[in-house]
Amino acid sequence: MNNSKKIAVNFNAQKIREDFPILNTRVRGKNLIYFDNAATTQKPSCVIERIKKYYEHENSNVHRGVHYLSEIATHEYENSRETVKNFINATSTEEIVFTRGTTEAINLVAYSFGKTFISEGDEIIITEMEHHSNIVPWQLMCEDRKAKLKILPFDDNGELILDEYEKLFNEKTKLVSVVHISNSLGTINPIKQIIDIAHSYAIPVLIDGAQSIMHSKIDVQDLGCDFFVFSGHKVYGPTGIGVLYGKKELLDQMVPYQGGGDMIKSVTFSKTIYNDLPYKFEAGTPNIAGAIGLKSALEYLTNIGIEQISSYENELLIYATEKLSQIPQLKIIGTAKEKGPIISFILDNIHPHDIGTILDYEGIAVRTGHHCTQPVMEHFKIPATTRASFSFYNTKEEIDFLFEGIQKVIKVFS
Amino acid sequence: MSDLRELYQEVILDHSKHPKNYYKMPDATHVAEGYNPLCGDHFNIYLKVEDGIIKEISFEGSGCAISKASASIMTSIVKGKSIEEVEHIFNQFHSFITGKVDKNFDPNSLGKLAVFTGVSEFPVRVKCATLAWHTLINALENNSEVATTE
Structure with missing residues (x-):
C-alpha cells in the first residue's frame, strides 16, 4: 500500500x-x-449493450466471408485488437493474440515457447506466490521437455525475496514468469526490476497481469516485458476472452499452439504454411463477441x-x-x-x-x-x-x- | 439474524467447539480419510466394528463449523448401530440435505440430524455437512481412497 x-x-x-x-x-x-x-x-451497461448489439446486428464469422456482415464482424473484431494494443501500449496489433483468458495465454506460451526453446535440463523461474495457472502449465511443459522449475520465495509479509532472485540464474535459465499483483496476498511485485535483472542475463519475462490490468496503467514497452497476459472478465469485460501480448520476434519464432482454421495460409497433405501473426496463434472461430465486449470495457475504463x-x-x-x-x-x-x-x-x-x-x-x-x-x-x-x-x-x-x-x-x- | 441462527444452530456451534468422540483411535478396525481440498476440510474417521455393529467411532481433523459439527453428531448417532442401519440413515440424510425428498418430508424424523435443515438451503455448504458421512461409508467399505464431496 x-x-x-x-x-x-x-x-x-x-x-x-x-x-x-x-x-x-x-x-x-x-x-x-x-x-x-x-x-x-x-x-x-455499455459492455452488456455492446454484446447485445453485436448479436442483434453484426453477428457473423470473421476473416472468411465476402458478405456484408462478415466484413462488419471482422472490422469490429480487429478494432478490438487495436484498442487492446493501445490500452497496454504495444507496438503493433501483430503482438496481440486473443485467448480464452489468462490461463490459456500462459498455457499457450508454456507450450509454444517450450517446444521452440526449451530442452532437457533447462530451467524456468517462477515465484512462490503464483496462481496455479502460472505453475501447472510450466510443470506440464517441464515434464514434456525434461526441464526444471526454480522457485523464488517470498517473506512473511508476502514480498518476494529479491536477494534470492539473481542466485537462481545460470546458463540453463530460459524464462522468468511472475505475477504482477498476487491474487491472494495483494502484493504488487517490482516487475520492472524483475524484468531488468532477467534481461541483464538476456532472459525473457512473462508477466501475469490478471490482477493488475484493472488497477494500474500497463505500458508493455515501458516495462519491457516479453509477454504480458490478462483476462477480459477481470477488467470489466466478458468471460471467455483474454489477451496474450508477446514481442513479435519471440512470437514469430514460436511454433503454433493449436492447429485449425484461421491460423493457416495454405494446407496440403504434404505441407501447411502457417498464417502471419497474430493469426498463427488463433486457431478456429474466436470469441468475437467477447473481443468486442472487451473493447467496450477498456474504452469505459479509459474514459474514467x-x-x-x-x-x-x-x-x-x-x-x-x-x-x-x-x-x-x-x-x-x-x-x-x-x-x-x-x-x-x-x-x-x-x-x-x-x-x-x-x-x-x-x-x-x-x-x-x-x-x-x-x-x-x-x-x-x-x-x-x-x-x-x-x-x-x-x-x-x-x-x-x-x-x-x-x-x-x-x-x-x- | 433469525435465518443465520437456523444455519448455525446452537447445537451445531456447540459440537464444532466441543466435538464428541474427538480422538485418534490406535486400535481401530476401520480407518478412512476425508478431504475437501478446495475448502481444506480434512478428517480421519476411526471405527471399531464387531459382528457388523459399530462398537466405537471417533474422528479428528480440522474444518469449518458445519463439517466438524456434522462429524461430531454423526459419531454420536451411529455408535451401536449396525452397518445396514448406518447406511439407511446416511441415505435418508443425503436425500434430505441435497433436496431430494418431497415437500411433506418431516426433518424431525431424522432426529439429531434435523439441525442441518438450514444447510440444505446452501448448496455450496452441503459438501461440508456430508464429508464425514462419505468418509464413514468409505471406512465401512474398506475403501482406501480419500473421500471427497467437492
Whole structure:
C-alpha cells in the first residue's frame, strides 16, 4: 500500500455505480456488497449493450466471408485488437493474440515457447506466490521437455525475496514468469526490476497481469516485458476472452499452439504454411463477441481514467486495512508495502467458509478458500483465507458493512 | 439474524467447539480419510466394528463449523448401530440435505440430524455437512481412497 499516492477526492463512486446494473441486486433481503472483484468484475451497461448489439446486428464469422456482415464482424473484431494494443501500449496489433483468458495465454506460451526453446535440463523461474495457472502449465511443459522449475520465495509479509532472485540464474535459465499483483496476498511485485535483472542475463519475462490490468496503467514497452497476459472478465469485460501480448520476434519464432482454421495460409497433405501473426496463434472461430465486449470495457475504463481508478482503489485499500486492523481477532495475510486492493484475512478459530456464509447473510460477497494459490497457504500454514477485493464501484460505507459483518461472525462463534 | 441462527444452530456451534468422540483411535478396525481440498476440510474417521455393529467411532481433523459439527453428531448417532442401519440413515440424510425428498418430508424424523435443515438451503455448504458421512461409508467399505464431496 502506498500512502503517498494522491487521493482521488473527487472520485464519484455513487455515479459510477449507476453504470453497473447488477449492483442493484438484493441478496437475502440486503443490498449486494460485491467484494469478490479479484475473482471477476461486474460488467457496465455499455459492455452488456455492446454484446447485445453485436448479436442483434453484426453477428457473423470473421476473416472468411465476402458478405456484408462478415466484413462488419471482422472490422469490429480487429478494432478490438487495436484498442487492446493501445490500452497496454504495444507496438503493433501483430503482438496481440486473443485467448480464452489468462490461463490459456500462459498455457499457450508454456507450450509454444517450450517446444521452440526449451530442452532437457533447462530451467524456468517462477515465484512462490503464483496462481496455479502460472505453475501447472510450466510443470506440464517441464515434464514434456525434461526441464526444471526454480522457485523464488517470498517473506512473511508476502514480498518476494529479491536477494534470492539473481542466485537462481545460470546458463540453463530460459524464462522468468511472475505475477504482477498476487491474487491472494495483494502484493504488487517490482516487475520492472524483475524484468531488468532477467534481461541483464538476456532472459525473457512473462508477466501475469490478471490482477493488475484493472488497477494500474500497463505500458508493455515501458516495462519491457516479453509477454504480458490478462483476462477480459477481470477488467470489466466478458468471460471467455483474454489477451496474450508477446514481442513479435519471440512470437514469430514460436511454433503454433493449436492447429485449425484461421491460423493457416495454405494446407496440403504434404505441407501447411502457417498464417502471419497474430493469426498463427488463433486457431478456429474466436470469441468475437467477447473481443468486442472487451473493447467496450477498456474504452469505459479509459474514459474514467485508470490513474483515477488506481488512486481511488488505493484509498479503499488504506481505509479497509485500517478498519479491519481494529478487530483484535483478525489477522491480515499479505502485508507488503505495495499492495493492490486485495485483503486476505483469517479470524481466530473461525473457518473462512463459515465467515463467507455469515457475510453472505449480510449480502456481502467475499471469496473464501485457497484462491488457487495452495503454495501461499502452505507458506502461512493455513488451509484458507477470506478475501475481500475492491473495485472503483465499491465505497467506504460498504467497507463499514464488512467491518460490522465480521463483528457478527465473531459474535456467532463467541 | 433469525435465518443465520437456523444455519448455525446452537447445537451445531456447540459440537464444532466441543466435538464428541474427538480422538485418534490406535486400535481401530476401520480407518478412512476425508478431504475437501478446495475448502481444506480434512478428517480421519476411526471405527471399531464387531459382528457388523459399530462398537466405537471417533474422528479428528480440522474444518469449518458445519463439517466438524456434522462429524461430531454423526459419531454420536451411529455408535451401536449396525452397518445396514448406518447406511439407511446416511441415505435418508443425503436425500434430505441435497433436496431430494418431497415437500411433506418431516426433518424431525431424522432426529439429531434435523439441525442441518438450514444447510440444505446452501448448496455450496452441503459438501461440508456430508464429508464425514462419505468418509464413514468409505471406512465401512474398506475403501482406501480419500473421500471427497467437492
